[in-house]
Amino acid sequence: MMEIQEKAIAIIHSPEECKGALLPVRDALEVLSGRWKLQILISLSSGPMRFKQISKAVIGITDKMLSKELKDLEINKLVVRTVYDTFPPTVEYTATEHSKSLQGVIEALKDWGMLHRKEIIGK
Known part of the structure; x- marks a missing residue:
């Protein structure tokens, strides 16, 4: 490094x-x-999820903040929102191929975070 x-x-x-x-x-x-975007992308790395599934996976995020962050991620082509013609409508969010290019960055951040934790708190 x-x-x-x-x-x-x-x-x-x-x-x-x-x-x-x-x-x-x-x-x-x-x-x-921000605090949430990478956590949302990490939760979507396992496959498409509905809004409430993401909300449960990203502990501590409010529905209002999740909605805002998903819109930002969609604008930046990191997430695709798909609405299915059901009653009530079903909405799924999927990580794009473009977002998958962040995998190395996320791994590097995880590795650095582990080193930083050891440096700061010894764990």
């Missing part, structure tokens, strides 16, 4: 290159920011 960071730092030689490297990071953080 340190080797990758050193390579990334070594490549940037000017303020323009620094700005160019930071813009995609800023964009990614803007799309994934």
Whole structure:
């Protein structure tokens, strides 16, 4: 991991290159920011889910916040909302192929989180 960071730092030689490297990071953080989006995507990684299933899987999220976050994820093409013609209407949410490209990022965050927990609280 340190080797990758050193390579990334070594490549940037000017303020323009620094700005160019930071813009995609800023964009990614803007799309994934907040407490809930990654948790929602992780819950959808096992397959399509209905609203209440996601609500139960993501402990602590309110229905209002879940609705907002799902809309944001849909706008950013990370989630697809499918409405089935039933009575009452059935709605399912599915992670897109684009969202699956985050798998490596999520794994890296999990690994770093485990290291951070050990550093901070020794667990």
